[in-house]
Amino acid sequence: MADAAPTTPKEIFAAQFSMADAAPTTPKEIFAAMPGRFQKDAAKGLNATYQFDLSGDNGGKWNVVINNETCTVNEGPAASPSITISMTAQDYVDMTTGKLNGQVAFMSGKLRIAGDMGLALRMQSLFA
Numbered sequence: 001m002a003d004a005a006p007t008t009p010k011e012i013f014a015a016q017f018s019m020a021d022a023a024p025t026t027p028k029e030i031f032a033a034m035p036g037r038f039q040k041d042a043a044k045g046l047n048a049t050y051q052f053d054l055s056g057d058n059g060g061k062w063n064v065v066i067n068n069e070t071c072t073v074n075e076g077p078a079a080s081p082s083i084t085i086s087m088t089a090q091d092y093v094d095m096t097t098g099k100l101n102g103q104v105a106f107m108s109g110k111l112r113i114a115g116d117m118g119l120a121l122r123m124q125s126l127f128a
Helices: 009-016 027-037 089-096 102-107 117-126
Strands: 047-055 060-067 070-075 083-088 112-115
Touching (some): 027 070, 047 117, 083 089, 083 117
Antiparallel strands (some): 060 070
16 A cells, blocks of 8 residues: 655655755765756856865865856866865855854954955855
8 A cells, every 4th residue: 555645744845855955964976966956047147166175074075167157067176267266075064054144254263265356255146
């Protein structure tokens, strides 16, 4: 006998947000999801390369290239990034999942930025 379809708001919510939709737990998962979260309207006229240098467990280097209304994510360093964002991999996961405030991370030294600071401020509007 098949399971009954969800009928209560709680059951419906649980069905919509199964473990497959759980918050990412590694930088690799976050970067893999970025193209699908990209807000092309927010990127009109923007040409920039974001370099991410993440240290510690699950760390590595990734770059995100925004070219007008397109987004490409690559593993590895960028040749000439517009901005470089450096932090631990766990702090990056915590920041992108809302557990760590970006301004607090910056002011406490957990988040370091080299290059165009305006691009860092624009990042949140580029990805939903």
